[in-house]
Amino acid sequence: MIGISWERSQERNFMKSLTLEEIGKMAGVSRSTVSRVVNKESNVSEPVRDRVEKIISETGYSPNSAAKALASQRSYVIGLVIPRNVEAFFEDPYFSRLTQGIAQATNHNDYTFSLFLLNTPEVENRIIPRITRPGFIDGLIVQSTSADDKLLSKIVNGNIPYVIAGRPLGHDELNYIDVNNIDGAKLAVNHLAKLGKKRIATISGTLDISPGLDRKIGYQQGLINNGLSIEEDLISVGDFTQEGGYHAVGQLLEHKPDAVFIASDQMAIGALRRLKELNISVPKDIAIVGYDDLPPAQYVDPELTTIRQPILRFGQAAVNMLLKKINDNNVPAEQLILDVELVVRDSCGGKIN
Amino acid sequence: MIGISWERSQERNFMKSLTLEEIGKMAGVSRSTVSRVVNKESNVSEPVRDRVEKIISETGYSPNSAAKALASQRSYVIGLVIPRNVEAFFEDPYFSRLTQGIAQATNHNDYTFSLFLLNTPEVENRIIPRITRPGFIDGLIVQSTSADDKLLSKIVNGNIPYVIAGRPLGHDELNYIDVNNIDGAKLAVNHLAKLGKKRIATISGTLDISPGLDRKIGYQQGLINNGLSIEEDLISVGDFTQEGGYHAVGQLLEHKPDAVFIASDQMAIGALRRLKELNISVPKDIAIVGYDDLPPAQYVDPELTTIRQPILRFGQAAVNMLLKKINDNNVPAEQLILDVELVVRDSCGGKIN
DNA sequence: TTGAAAGCGATACCAT
DNA sequence: ATGGTATCGCTTTCAA
Numbered sequence: 001m002i003g004i005s006w007e008r009s010q011e012r013n014f015m016k017s018l019t020l021e022e023i024g025k026m027a028g029v030s031r032s033t034v035s036r037v038v039n040k041e042s043n044v045s046e047p048v049r050d051r052v053e054k055i056i057s058e059t060g061y062s063p064n065s066a067a068k069a070l071a072s073q074r075s076y077v078i079g080l081v082i083p084r085n086v087e088a089f090f091e092d093p094y095f096s097r098l099t100q101g102i103a104q105a106t107n108h109n110d111y112t113f114s115l116f117l118l119n120t121p122e123v124e125n126r127i128i129p130r131i132t133r134p135g136f137i138d139g140l141i142v143q144s145t146s147a148d149d150k151l152l153s154k155i156v157n158g159n160i161p162y163v164i165a166g167r168p169l170g171h172d173e174l175n176y177i178d179v180n181n182i183d184g185a186k187l188a189v190n191h192l193a194k195l196g197k198k199r200i201a202t203i204s205g206t207l208d209i210s211p212g213l214d215r216k217i218g219y220q221q222g223l224i225n226n227g228l229s230i231e232e233d234l235i236s237v238g239d240f241t242q243e244g245g246y247h248a249v250g251q252l253l254e255h256k257p258d259a260v261f262i263a264s265d266q267m268a269i270g271a272l273r274r275l276k277e278l279n280i281s282v283p284k285d286i287a288i289v290g291y292d293d294l295p296p297a298q299y300v301d302p303e304l305t306t307i308r309q310p311i312l313r314f315g316q317a318a319v320n321m322l323l324k325k326i327n328d329n330n331v332p333a334e335q336l337i338l339d340v341e342l343v344v345r346d347s348c349g350g351k352i353n
Numbered sequence: 354m355i356g357i358s359w360e361r362s363q364e365r366n367f368m369k370s371l372t373l374e375e376i377g378k379m380a381g382v383s384r385s386t387v388s389r390v391v392n393k394e395s396n397v398s399e400p401v402r403d404r405v406e407k408i409i410s411e412t413g414y415s416p417n418s419a420a421k422a423l424a425s426q427r428s429y430v431i432g433l434v435i436p437r438n439v440e441a442f443f444e445d446p447y448f449s450r451l452t453q454g455i456a457q458a459t460n461h462n463d464y465t466f467s468l469f470l471l472n473t474p475e476v477e478n479r480i481i482p483r484i485t486r487p488g489f490i491d492g493l494i495v496q497s498t499s500a501d502d503k504l505l506s507k508i509v510n511g512n513i514p515y516v517i518a519g520r521p522l523g524h525d526e527l528n529y530i531d532v533n534n535i536d537g538a539k540l541a542v543n544h545l546a547k548l549g550k551k552r553i554a555t556i557s558g559t560l561d562i563s564p565g566l567d568r569k570i571g572y573q574q575g576l577i578n579n580g581l582s583i584e585e586d587l588i589s590v591g592d593f594t595q596e597g598g599y600h601a602v603g604q605l606l607e608h609k610p611d612a613v614f615i616a617s618d619q620m621a622i623g624a625l626r627r628l629k630e631l632n633i634s635v636p637k638d639i640a641i642v643g644y645d646d647l648p649p650a651q652y653v654d655p656e657l658t659t660i661r662q663p664i665l666r667f668g669q670a671a672v673n674m675l676l677k678k679i680n681d682n683n684v685p686a687e688q689l690i691l692d693v694e695l696v697v698r699d700s701c702g703g704k705i706n
Numbered sequence: 707t708t709g710a711a712a713g714c715g716a717t718a719c720c721a722t
Numbered sequence: 723a724t725g726g727t728a729t730c731g732c733t734t735t736c737a738a
Contacts (some may be wrong), residue, residue, distance in 0.1 A: 117456050
């Protein structure tokens with residue numbers, strides 16, 4: 001039972017919150033001493049510390065964040081920025097997971113997590129100043145994109161520590177973290193080649209962002225490594241959406257592929273839908289490998305063989321990188337690439353690994 | 354091109370941010386006047402305003418958030434709290450959408466959005482004090498749950514404006530917003546009844562939270578309204594997950610239902626999977642209505658007839674309610690219930706409406 | 707070990 | 723219309 005009636009919570013206007021000074025008065029010490037106790041500094045005598053802590057817990061005192069931030073020049077807030085041209089942010093389970101991973105890691109480190117969705121130009125114009133404003137955010141994680149250099153340059157040039165999530169095309173020198181997209185695509189192609197596939201097609205993502213480009217590069221390298229040749233007709237460009245996969249797979253069929261590496265599970269799901277409509281059997285007539293290994297990969301028929309990205313770990317690592325920057329802005333820019341792995345399910349037939 | 358080299362961004366340590374005072378000095382006015390200009394107050398003469406605005410835009414000055422928050426006792430931050438026992442937060446697309454809706458609405462109102470995932474008891478203990486600390490958050494939206502009264506009472510008793518997202522069981526007097534779950538379930542049952550179904554079963558959600566309970570109540574009322582009787586054997590309790598739906602539908606089959614109202618799309622997807630395995634055809638052998646109408650509902654075979662919740666609008670309305678509270682804490686607690694609608698697709702057969 | 711006092715950078719009231 | 727100044731609640735030297 002909550003057990004508190006409505007009139008009680010109206011008292012709000014009358015109960016102003018306590019301050020260090022007041023706690024100090026109650027404990028018969030100065031505000032400085034209370035501050036030391038609150039911040040667990042060592043130079044406080046046992047008896048005083050006990051006395052103060054008792055009063056703090058009795059009164060439920062908690063320091064005022066704004067005052068603390070102002071005095072210490074630290075807000076303990078980390079922001080995640082999703083630029084506008086990241087399509088369908090919350091449609092794609094990838095972003096949900098990313099958000100979850102970063103939020104958890106942020107909280108785990110006693111920071112507060114803020115999310116900025118720059119979904120319209122109007123919102124973008126209003127939010128960017130707030131994001132880059134001093135005193136509110138200690139550091140930013142920015143989802144990498146194709147074109148949003150306005151934002152990125154503002155952040156890179158600004159005085160705020162940042163980490164870019166995903167290799168920023170054309171700016172490999174910046175501080176970023178990514179998963180190994182090239183390797184992931186190679187793993188997929190290797191798997192298909194080992195199964196004896198000879199005409200391995202791909203549905204790539206948009207090529208103006210690194211996951212799109214890198215997975216295509218990996219696909220091509222994978223073909224070469226396996227003694228297969230690159231055929232332009234077997235390369236179709238999707239847009240990371242289910243609809244995109246649905247349409248792209250249609251185009252490919254004319255060229256008789258016996259397997260398709262599809263650069264995201266979402267596109268793979270769309271492709272499976274199309275293939276089912278056309279009565280083309282997966283994996284009997286055609287083998288499919290997806291990319292992401294998010295929950296939907298297991299809920300389609302057949303279950304998707306796919307590339308697993310360590311998204312939660314990715315979030316944790318991104319936060320760690322950022323904290324390093326926050327604590328010492330002189331550490332040089334760093335690039336961190338996480339490994340991925342192949343998850344074999346039912347969309348390729350024979351299970352080998 | 355970002356076009357700024359690495360050494361430039363290391364200057365950070367040397368470029369301290371500007372203050373009102375400094376801008377004032379540059380413009381030959383006092384800090385008070387600059388403050389008035391920044392806050393677009395009317396009592397500033399044209400020439401002075403122009404002069405100051407010019408300097409502000411030239412220097413890129415932006416007020417310090419912490420100082421502003423401290424002085425004005427307003428942080429312009431709104432938090433969304435997801436208690437621990439909300440299962441599988443980001444597995445369920447519902448929560449992604451909710452987050453998106455609230456984040457967008459928050460930004461739209463020039464507030465900053467913070468997300469608190471109380472995913473472990475440890476994190477919960479660390480975060481709750483921060484959430485309820487004065488000076489950092491102007492208001493909270495709390496996802497309603499079954500058991501988390503500790504948190505809820507802390508917030509309700511605290512001095513922080515809040516809105517509960519979802520009717521809090523046993524506390525109808527609190528400030529909350531919900532969708533009409535009872536009506537939604539009735540819509541589903543009515544639809545099935547109109548199609549001539551006589552043995553309409555249900556897979557409910559967990560009954561200790563309102564969406565679970567209310568949708569079951571609506572199901573029962575719907576049966577009665579249509580002259581059908583309530584049969585306990587036709588009621589199975591799931592847990593809002595795909596796995597739950599998968600298992601629950603199995604139990605129901607013994608009792609020969611000709612239709613099932615399933616209290617979430619996720620459970621419906623699990624049920625469809627099970628039915629497919631058993632070679633039971635939907636909608637020929639059995640009709641299905643889901644609940645939520647999130648993207649996956651359209652990506653299963655057959656596409657789900659379901660109840661659509663206005664989640665984005667829900668987020669907007671929640672933020673609006675909260676802002677009302679923030680701006681005047683004396684407005685009485687309010688309960689807002691949004692309407693839902695039936696979306697007819699392919700999982701029930703004959704299209705009537 | 708403890709206290710006094712000077713900031714931090716805004717707001718907002720009071721003068722002029 | 724503009725400026726002066728107290729204030730918000732904490733951190734952080736500096737003395738004692």
